[in-house]
Amino acid sequence: MIRMQDLRKDFTVRVKAGRLRREKRIVAAVDGVSLTIETGEMVGYIGPNGAGKSTTLKMLTGVLSPSSGEVSVFGLTPVPQRTRLALRIGVVFGQRSQLWWDLPLHESFRLLRHIYRVPEAEHAARLRRCRDLLGLDDFMDTPVRQLSLGQRMRGELTAALLHGPQVLFLDEPTIGLDVVSKQAVRSFLAELGATGDVTLVLTTHDLADIERLCERLVVIDHGRVVHDGTIEALHARYGSRRSLVADLDEPLPAGFELPGATRTGVEADGHRVTFALDGTSAGGAVAALVAAASVRDLSLVEPDIEDVVARLYTANGAP
Numbered sequence: 539m540i541r542m543q544d545l546r547k548d549f550t551v552r553v554k555a556g557r558l559r560r561e562k563r564i565v566a567a568v569d570g571v572s573l574t575i576e577t578g579e580m581v582g583y584i585g586p587n588g589a590g591k592s593t594t595l596k597m598l599t600g601v602l603s604p605s606s607g608e609v610s611v612f613g614l615t616p617v618p619q620r621t622r623l624a625l626r627i628g629v630v631f632g633q634r635s636q637l638w639w640d641l642p643l644h645e646s647f648r649l650l651r652h653i654y655r656v657p658e659a660e661h662a663a664r665l666r667r668c669r670d671l672l673g674l675d676d677f678m679d680t681p682v683r684q685l686s687l688g689q690r691m692r693g694e695l696t697a698a699l700l701h702g703p704q705v706l707f708l709d710e711p712t713i714g715l716d717v718v719s720k721q722a723v724r725s726f727l728a729e730l731g732a733t734g735d736v737t738l739v740l741t742t743h744d745l746a747d748i749e750r751l752c753e754r755l756v757v758i759d760h761g762r763v764v765h766d767g768t769i770e771a772l773h774a775r776y777g778s779r780r781s782l783v784a785d786l787d788e789p790l791p792a793g794f795e796l797p798g799a800t801r802t803g804v805e806a807d808g809h810r811v812t813f814a815l816d817g818t819s820a821g822g823a824v825a826a827l828v829a830a831a832s833v834r835d836l837s838l839v840e841p842d843i844e845d846v847v848a849r850l851y852t853a854n855g856a857p
């Protein structure tokens with residue numbers, strides 16, 4: 539449904555070359571991206587600053603023309619068929635608003651209904667759902683310029699959905715939001731994605747968004763895709779391991795080894811030990827530890843996505 543084939547976008551920038559001279563330089567913001575995204579997928583599109591995420595979204599939504607390669611969304615070519623495409627996609631760019639700054643929020647929604655020519659009953663049903671799930675009622679009458687960032691973002695999401703798009707492109711939807719607003723936005727998107735009717739593509743620097751929402755993770759760096767798969771596949775590729783943390787009555791005997799695990803930490807004078815598990819099953823290691831020592835408490839710690847993504851960015855030479 540969304541297809542990109544060897545998609546590229548070059549920008550020409552002028553950089554200082556000596557005291558008075560400026561030189562033209564080509565920046566390959568997107569450098570040969572090929573991806574296919576099917577209906578109902580929830581895809582996290584991540585990468586370090588300047589990796590090319592926003593540029594890709596801009597080409598998908600018809601804001602920017604590609605320098606070369608192909609891009610289509612529902613078989614439409616975004617720039618020349620932008621108007622037709624707009625009826626079928628919703629876009630939220632964290633930094634840019636689609637609401638009318640001086641009007642109360644509900645007026646923006648009313649105007650959008652007319653722009654998209656949405657039948658009254660359909661509009662009312664969608665708006666009701668957004669009001670409930672995103673808790674808009676307290677600020678429906680407030681002019682947009684007086685809304686907090688979290689309130690505005692909830693308004694932006696609603697505005698992007700009122701015409702019933704089949705794909706939602708979100709650029710940093712939770713940036714700068716407080717914890718409560720983040721949760722509201724994430725739960726809302728999770729619910730939306732769970733219906734299977736809406737395809738979600740979102741960029742974010744907050745990996746909790748990805749963990750909560752996305753089955754598929756595409757990592758881009760220097761304009762190129764460096765990973766495309768599940769979070770689990772990413773962990774497997776980078777050898778992330780689960781840890782077993784045990785609190786013991788007595789320290790383990792010297793030279794103690796746990797089959798299927800490697801000791802990675804000792805704290806509290808030997809009363810707390812951490813083992814990295816080699817496999818995915820903890821059963822054998824737990825049984826062996828309990829047989830060998832007096833265990834007071836045990837916990838399993840999942841690998842941290844932040845760590846593995848940081849390793850991935852570093853591996854690709856990001857600054």
Ligand SMILES: Nc1ncnc2c1ncn2[C@@H]1O[C@H](COP(=O)(O)OP(=O)(O)OP(=O)(O)O)[C@@H](O)[C@H]1O
Nearest residue numbers: 549551565567585586587588589590591592593594
């Ligand atoms: N209009 C433009 N003119 C010149 N260079 C641009 C333009 N837009 C983006 N770039 C450059 O293209 C590269 C990719 O930028 P892009 O905004 O797509 O990155 P990003 O992954 O979205 O980054 P961030 O996480 O910081 O938002 C960067 O090197 C950026 O400086």
